[in-house]
Amino acid sequence: MPQLRLALAQVNPCVGDIVGNATMIADRCREAAAAGAHIVVFGEMALTGYPVEDLALREAFVAGSVQALQTLVTRLAQDGCGELATVVGYLDSDARGPRDAAAVLHRGRVVARQFKHHLPNYGVFDERRYFIPGTTLTVFRLHGLEIGMVICEDIWQVGGPITALAQAGVDLVVAPNASPYERAKDDTRLALVARRAAELGAPLAYANLVGGQDELVFDGDSMVVSGRGELLLRVPQFTEQLLVCDLDLAGGSARAQGRYAEFDVHRMILSDDSLAAYSPATPAPMAEPLSDEAEVWGALVTGLRDYARKNGFGSVVLGLSGGIDSAVCAALAVDALGADAVYGLSMPSSYSSVHSRTDAADLAERTGLHYQVQPIGAMVEVFVRQLSLSGIAQENVQARCRGVTLMALSNQHGHLVLATGNKSELAVGYSTIYGDAVGGFAPIKDVPKTAVWALARWRNALAEKRGETPPIPPSSIGKPPSAELRPEQLDTDSLPDYQLLDNVLDDYVEGDRGFSDLVAAGFAPELVERIVRLVDAAEYKRRQYPPGTKITLKAFGRDRRLPITNRWRERGLTD
């Protein structure tokens, strides 16, 4: 049986950094060549980063991508990587418009191109805004083996390019991807890749990006699955890594070029010489799937680290209230950037409990982050007295003096400010705009409150397993949540129990279910009505909230686009 050594390059490009990304790709190609690979596969738009959004509409940017590809292919030949077939995603364009493209680089030339056919225009994706869909499929012959290409969404859609390639006959399909992380998506992904490989009757090599880009995290999880559905190689999530895998391929499977399943299939020859038989490399140890919490934690750390790093921040500052949200954000920041890059601030008011200070100090002690106390009493006093504030106005001034304090330290010392709100709060508007909502990044904005607790317990247990100090004070996990903006205040004064709240939010926000569906699911009508109204009324606050890592099926933001001005209420017409 013909053999081929394939390398999957799971890389972390930065959007717009075409020169830096090209250098990184060249480095990985040298690594692949040194490992004896015959072909190396990178992710979708690895050269430009993904998603480039409206940069795709700028001629200068498209020209930059195309030019960098030419420079790269010359450099690869000079670097002794010319024999390695390099499949890399980039941005191209032709007379009809921009293209989400993959190129094959070989012996100093761009020898083949493939344009993405299925352009997702749902969820976070706007690809119909940018790209013209590809309508032909290119199959290239390497060492006598027929290799097809599909890009990302093209493997998710039933029928389409994979079906065409299956009918046309191929020995291998390579698939550059930019598939953002969502909880449990890795399970779906493996099943999908296995199904499509079985349909092909040939191995499918799936190369995903890794790393954070604004609200998205690409988790990697690149893999190769055989035509019999066996997992041959799986790259660990959230790591930059290049792994090789020796494939035994059928060979001789190609039918004539022509039209298959609505696609014109073109064939071209790079090299027709069969490889001499060789001893396969020791297979890389297969990455074990992570637990749910480990995976979410990995996504959150990656998202925060890359937002800070790619935007040039060396340190972060955040308010430490002694509560669970700020404690988890601090622990994430320490894991992402190291304790020395994290500045925590306790900002007690006259309504702050003793434990708000002791728990914050305990957190600082456990994690080793920089810690200081700045009481806000004097600041609040001036506003309340001069403006004669009372009630909610007085409560919010406290949160806003904290916001001003954090921003002042950011301006003075160059820290990135972290907003510590969770998804449940953001959903119902339980936050003070320009107060605790202040920040350049919000690490847990897509994490429901109940999941915040679960992550805290998981992270502490991990530390114990490793013989380290658990970072999060048990008291922060155990105590009832409070905003502490008035005496004896508890979140449950204003909100339902968090487990119940999260259950309703899960159906209303992620599931997009209406009032009657929610009631049919067993929730009390008054409860549903109350929560739905809170969620709808808080849209204006969410619009001004900082970006933060998406981990759920539907995050607030471009995943869920609702008008601010919106009189629809889920009881609808009888209102």
Added chain:
Amino acid sequence: MPQLRLALAQVNPCVGDIVGNATMIADRCREAAAAGAHIVVFGEMALTGYPVEDLALREAFVAGSVQALQTLVTRLAQDGCGELATVVGYLDSDARGPRDAAAVLHRGRVVARQFKHHLPNYGVFDERRYFIPGTTLTVFRLHGLEIGMVICEDIWQVGGPITALAQAGVDLVVAPNASPYERAKDDTRLALVARRAAELGAPLAYANLVGGQDELVFDGDSMVVSGRGELLLRVPQFTEQLLVCDLDLAGGSARAQGRYAEFDVHRMILSDDSLAAYSPATPAPMAEPLSDEAEVWGALVTGLRDYARKNGFGSVVLGLSGGIDSAVCAALAVDALGADAVYGLSMPSSYSSVHSRTDAADLAERTGLHYQVQPIGAMVEVFVRQLSLSGIAQENVQARCRGVTLMALSNQHGHLVLATGNKSELAVGYSTIYGDAVGGFAPIKDVPKTAVWALARWRNALAEKRGETPPIPPSSIGKPPSAELRPEQLDTDSLPDYQLLDNVLDDYVEGDRGFSDLVAAGFAPELVERIVRLVDAAEYKRRQYPPGTKITLKAFGRDRRLPITNRWRERGLTD
């Protein structure tokens, strides 16, 4: 020649208020029937408001729209409007998904439907995210006349439905629209409608919505153009109005139903009786086109008024610095809501000039808005001393204490806070996030600084022409702009001259032109590089900026979607 009396109903629905919108539509139908109209045409999605964004994906919302249409048609028959053919835009769905639809209501039944074919997915539009395109065209016969329907974008695209209807033969085409305002779009629109009517060889009745919806303003400008390209009726911009127009139609132009220009054309009969000849009504006086400034002012007033009204705010509060931006915002607010609903606040610091206070007081005097002075010295002092602030941190604390003050008064009294920044500042990030950027709405966020001055002069001249007091202090117009955050500070310390800045921004932001294009256009390379870097680096601030009315071809926001994390610099590869 057969006659027909057509009414254009230029209405202002609220997104989501299906019941309220249906009532408003029924009222307008009674008015049309009383005026002897045979057919009345409403705008696109008049029943649900437009754009509904992700509400289109909620089953309960679609069901609400469909149910309200049924209720409406019954009510129209009961109200004596059954003989009136009512063409109204609404949201529908079928097995394939949601549809951007128009219905014909007649004699108590929904007798015909038309689904939009061309779905815009550029600029502010995401219609491929929501809707399945229509592929058939419905032509209905009313009093023996053949009437076709197209929806919005369907008349903008060359070929397509209009070409099919021209080939199939029709006596009249009606076009429900939701066409957002942009500077000078009315000129384009008239030329377009005239061109398409000439292609049809039959009149085209274009009914647009009017009113504000978040960042969009629909300006109306509904019109009827004859098959010879003559303008027969034009409804004034920014007004809710129903106007009638008697048409002399060719009749007998219909060819067989079947396939024309890739569309299946279906014909159906509502009534075959020719109307007896009648004397035409006196034509409505033709709306004169507004001057550029009058049109922009109308859009800004409409956008602000509707944002406040539709979101339940009875009053607004804003900081008055004595400068041109806050003065123009105040004048807009007074025009939109009345002086008694506007609260202006002078918040001097130790760096504030004498004229900052006297000009603000003069503005209050001229407009009659509520005015108070709240010095921020004591507030700033606490932060600066306690946190040892200097430099930019100290400057920004002043803007942030003003932000906290405005929000406190909003919380205490229920006012909507207005952010007063202009587009040039927003472009280059010349604002303090959580400081002067605080607000629920930003009336002039899409108005370049040079246009702010022009609007101020125009508004004052208008007042003089009317014999009223010009609202904006001449000193605010004449003096050099300053943020007054440090002694003797001027905007020109940090920024190029505004005329030059706006010229570059016009090409870079609205024109999406790259570095070399800008240099080729005659701008100095250092200047271009400096401005481009400022614009790119301020993306994170714009994300957290309040919504405000779009008036240019490309507003910041969903019109221009760029990543925050973005290392692309317009000098590109040589960087």
